[in-house]
Amino acid sequence: MATKFNEFADLILQIPGILNYILVRKDGHIIVHDFTNPESLSASIIYSGLSCEAIKPMMGLTYFKYLGYTLKNNEKLLVFPLGKYFLGISHEAEAYTPDIVDEVTQIIDSITPKKSK
């Protein structure tokens, strides 16, 4: 199982412009990552991701695609829902977020049969 997660991480890292990644399970367990200090980041990713899901019924929204944090240096951190997990990736300021999102979504779609709405 760990190898599968590592293969997935390798695919993510092949996307040009990606700086770091973290895959966390919704119960707080960190599966794989290459961030220096993943502990507080993983907690905030899970809490933010779950809260983004919680807003859906309040606004009549159906499918949460991803959450983006813009940082002071214009780098971005993106959080994608992935079944029981959340995937967090950071990308360079120069990279174009929609392109990164397209590539990450393609990888996610290739490993998950259907989007869970």
Added chain:
Amino acid sequence: MNTVLDEIKTIPGIIGGFVFGVTHGIQMNNLPPVFKETNLNKIGKVLDKIYRSSKAGSPDITELSLYYEESTIIVRPLGKTAYLIIMSEPSLNQNLITMSMNMVADEIIQMGETLDSAAENLDSNTQTQSGKEISAEEIINNSPLSEQLCGMQTSLLKIIGPMAKIIFKDAINAWIGSNNPSESSLPRLVEILLNEINNSEREEKYLKMIAPYVGDNGTDV
């Protein structure tokens, strides 16, 4: 001040927006009437929590964007206690929204300062009126209620996971803001925490877990 929102709304694809103050609720709003203010207040509170938890993980954060199938929500903090929240169609380029927000940045900063000082006034009035300037940490760790509160916090951790500490601290602040922290006012704290959990199954489980700490009074909310 609504002109800032109206200016941003002139961009095709922008649905509208609102300004949410943590202590004052909705300050202005030009979203279509289908978005009820009561709902927007709830959404504002959740977005505030998302922003604060994101800040805990990434201190350099300046803006949040939530992408859904039907729309995008951009959240920009205005000072320490308020947010400008813009909703757009999902196809709209976010750089365009960010640029238009930057164009009205001065007015946005002014809004934030006004809301911050209003929030500070409210805080100091509340503290003066109740005669207590005590922190949530002190109440949890060094007060006659420490044992009960630590137990309630640990139980919350089991129910909602890693953000429990932040949420519990916020709940304590809300509790001491309007109540004398005592055993008799614990039911009010329980009520605040149940609102935060916001899931009937988990609420029930939490009530069972905290029964030894709050007794029958606390679980009768």
